[in-house]
Amino acid sequence: MPSILVIDDDASISETLDLYLTEEGYKVRTALTGTDGLNKYVEEPSDVVILDIRLPDVDGFSVLEDLKEENENVKVIMITAFHDMETTINAMKGGAFDYIHKPVNVDELDLAIKKALKSMEMEKKIDGLLMEPSRTFRVGDIIGTGNEMRDIFKTIGTVSQSRTTVLIQGESGTGKELIAKVIHNNTSPDEPFIAVNCSAIVETLLESELFGHEKGSFTGAVSRQLGKFELARYGSVFLDEISEMSVNLQAKLLRVLQEMEFDRVGGKDKIKVNARIMAATNKDLKAMVKDGRFREDLYYRLNIVSITLPPLRSRRQDIPQLIDYLLTKINLDLHKKIIGISDEVMDIFMQYNWPGNVRELENLLVRACVVAKGQVLGVGDFPELAREEAKPAGETSVDLFKSAAPGKFLTLDEVEERYIRKVIKETDKNKGEICEILGVSRPTLERKLEKYGITFERE
Numbered sequence: 001m002p003s004i005l006v007i008d009d010d011a012s013i014s015e016t017l018d019l020y021l022t023e024e025g026y027k028v029r030t031a032l033t034g035t036d037g038l039n040k041y042v043e044e045p046s047d048v049v050i051l052d053i054r055l056p057d058v059d060g061f062s063v064l065e066d067l068k069e070e071n072e073n074v075k076v077i078m079i080t081a082f083h084d085m086e087t088t089i090n091a092m093k094g095g096a097f098d099y100i101h102k103p104v105n106v107d108e109l110d111l112a113i114k115k116a117l118k119s120m121e122m123e124k125k126i127d128g129l130l131m132e133p134s135r136t137f138r139v140g141d142i143i144g145t146g147n148e149m150r151d152i153f154k155t156i157g158t159v160s161q162s163r164t165t166v167l168i169q170g171e172s173g174t175g176k177e178l179i180a181k182v183i184h185n186n187t188s189p190d191e192p193f194i195a196v197n198c199s200a201i202v203e204t205l206l207e208s209e210l211f212g213h214e215k216g217s218f219t220g221a222v223s224r225q226l227g228k229f230e231l232a233r234y235g236s237v238f239l240d241e242i243s244e245m246s247v248n249l250q251a252k253l254l255r256v257l258q259e260m261e262f263d264r265v266g267g268k269d270k271i272k273v274n275a276r277i278m279a280a281t282n283k284d285l286k287a288m289v290k291d292g293r294f295r296e297d298l299y300y301r302l303n304i305v306s307i308t309l310p311p312l313r314s315r316r317q318d319i320p321q322l323i324d325y326l327l328t329k330i331n332l333d334l335h336k337k338i339i340g341i342s343d344e345v346m347d348i349f350m351q352y353n354w355p356g357n358v359r360e361l362e363n364l365l366v367r368a369c370v371v372a373k374g375q376v377l378g379v380g381d382f383p384e385l386a387r388e389e390a391k392p393a394g395e396t397s398v399d400l401f402k403s404a405a406p407g408k409f410l411t412l413d414e415v416e417e418r419y420i421r422k423v424i425k426e427t428d429k430n431k432g433e434i435c436e437i438l439g440v441s442r443p444t445l446e447r448k449l450e451k452y453g454i455t456f457e458r459e
Ligand SMILES: Nc1ncnc2c1ncn2[C@@H]1O[C@H](COP(=O)(O)OP(=O)(O)OP(=O)(O)O)[C@@H](O)[C@H]1O
Pocket: 141, 142, 143, 144, 170, 171, 172, 173, 174, 175, 176, 177, 178, 179, 282, 322, 325, 358, 359, 362
């Protein structure tokens, strides 16, 4: 039961508040002087203090100061007959939670008390998060609850007992690098984790990045440089965006994987590879193999253990927990005390498609936390959301049903075709998912696709 201490020298007010608040379900104590009030608070702190400014013995402001001294988070609601701006400002500056004028309006007081209690609850929650991160989340944890994620956790456990090659697939921002790091930390935490982005660097540079080079082996090779495979020692080499690797380097990588040794560029001796190799891609490598854009033999070498991360939109149930986790992380980084997001934002987040997955969610939250005024992120803190929210409604009511010729209506078939195309565009082109959204069976979908001449490849 929340407790309230009323400090007011006007006995009739104290009594009325006592009766009223007890009736409302609070545990109430009263004091007629500042000193008595302070003593009662020190004896047993209450959740909320209702404090009159004009008291017979001491000034209400100094009582406020002493209460704050006792507990800086104490929620004090000041009440007074003074209406001027200065008193109000002083009260708020002194750390009062709210300021209410006499005669007291019970609705106003009720609201202030509820707000104070709520704010206290949130502070407790956030303090818990900040002070005991290990009890809730640790930075680097993977958040996920569904079967798919649970299977991934199991796989991580299994591969961490060996040093097999792992291929991690998933759309961008689904946590591929995070998974690689967790595998690494579970296998060889004291050895280096070295990430190489195979798309960022030109081919020859990438080659010497990976394998190192001897001094003078090419123009610009002014000194000997160790390659990532060597630098990683008994740790891990994470080859990100492996699909972007040139065919020539693919061949060299294949040899490394087969023999677990290689030559430094311009060098003579064979160098042994002890590191575990992990590769990641957001492309469909198998399809690339079919098209001849990725070596089949390399694909099978990499794909000894494969982990495929689900997109965020197919595991929406994890969104609330991810938000809690990410906010904890962001609060620590930015020294903020953001407690959560409003229900309205949560509704939008639960509906949204998340093409950029967890990374997109994280970026949205970071930007909102930077600008947010309050402790709870509202729609106003996400300027991008306002646009997102406005878009689908605009599309369905205007674009989808609008014929190019003014005054001409569309046929049902035309609308159906447009709608199917829209759904295809807005999902990740997975036929199962499309059937589910449209509420039709697979053969029906195939028939309709054929009827409208719609073809597409899964992304
Ligand atoms: N399941 C998860 N739990 C907690 N945080 C996650 C999870 N998945 C991703 N993240 C966080 O989201 C961000 C993006 O993850 P990461 O960089 O691992 O994705 P990625 O798949 O490698 O993305 P890209 O393809 O764009 O390189 C990181 O900050 C990561 O910590």
